[in-house]
Amino acid sequence: MSKVLIVAEHADGKLNASTAKCVSAAQALSPAAIEIVVLAADPAAVAAEAASIAGVSKVITIANAANAQAIAQVQAPQVAAVAGGYTHVFGPSTTFGKDLMPCIAALLSTSQVSDIMAVEGSHTFKRPIYAGNAVITVEAPSDHPVVGTVRAASWPEAAKDGSAAVEAATVDAALPSHTRFVGLAAGSSDRPDLQSAKRVVSGGRGVGSAENFKIIYDFADKIGAAVGASRAAVDAGYVPNEMQVGQTGKIIAPDLYIAVGISGAIQHLTGIKDAGTIVAINKDGDAPIFEIADIGLVGDLFQILPDLEQAM
Structure with missing residues (x-):
């Protein structure tokens, strides 16, 4: 056994x-x-x-x-x-x-x-x-x-x-001295942890800039969600790489995943395919993200997110 x-x-x-x-x-x-x-x-x-x-x-x-x-x-x-x-x-x-x-x-x-x-x-x-x-x-x-x-x-x-x-338990093991803790540099946040959050809102290249990412943060805070990002948004410098979701980022399975301005490259979809409900907001109705989304909203994210936030 x-x-x-x-x-x-x-x-x-x-x-x-x-x-x-x-x-x-x-x-x-x-x-x-x-x-x-x-x-x-x-x-x-x-x-x-x-x-x-x-x-x-x-x-x-x-x-x-x-x-x-x-x-x-x-x-x-x-x-x-x-x-x-x-x-x-x-x-x-x-x-x-x-x-x-x-x-x-x-x-x-x-x-x-x-x-x-x-x-x-x-x-x-x-x-x-x-x-x-x-x-x-x-x-x-x-x-x-x-x-x-x-x-x-x-x-x-x-x-x-x-x-x-x-x-x-008492363990008799030789511990290495060549590897040691020096310090930890990490961003602090009151939002849920991305890896274990039940709700996640992610932004992509369509958000446009680091400054524009505020709209993602505000909406996530409204619904008590963690914030993620596509690799394109990370590579563009909008957010730090610890927020990346996908094959080369974090693999997550929240109950609700909202993808905002994310086209849906296969590397990103790998990180979210086990999510409970996937909502996609994108102005391109032909974006691949809509093929796997449970709910799709075609339109300008800068108009849709404030409208959703106001409705709540």
Whole structure:
């Protein structure tokens, strides 16, 4: 029987929703046990959240001052040290997981299965390729533990009605000194996190300028949404690259996605195809975005957005 270890993603003492989605993926294996490991300087609060996820049998905490920041080269040896006895080690296919999980795979002398979107068997998975235009079935070696990243947009969050036991672990792992945290430069925002938001409003090249992006921010604030952007808008300098949605940006699956002034290149559609409802606003009625949109509004975004905002 399978036994799954999930590496928790968290920030500022709060568990990221991607961890509960990893639990959903693990449940598809029908494993004997699903356990979560939390690495932090003080993991108590995050561990309590993780313990409430349905289907989790145990939460392992590793408290170490070196874990105050999520540095892959520091955390990977600790995860590898506790990974013995597990058949699968999962992490989210977010920036955090894409950084950490390959390091864990290397330390466990196995290859990684990336972007798991479906489970076909204990060692057989489906994942997207060619910017999501095709789905491939891959089979991992059965004589090694499976290290994989879970495509968060393809899985629902597991319920939060569990009561797993929390157990502290002492890890004897040599931590590197050549990789260390120096500082963090990040923009601050009161808006929801783009990766986990239930509502997202994104602007594209059609917005026209960084100054014009204010209309996107104002509308997003009106409906309590996160703000994203197409690569064209990022490349044009309208917004920073952490707001990019798409193949080379963030893959998201909000309940509501509103694309404003975005034509709909395949690379962008890859990042939003799992969204619940897609609304497109564009003056070009032939824009590709309308082919996948549930609701399409053809017209001038600078007229439509204020009208929508006023109607609300």
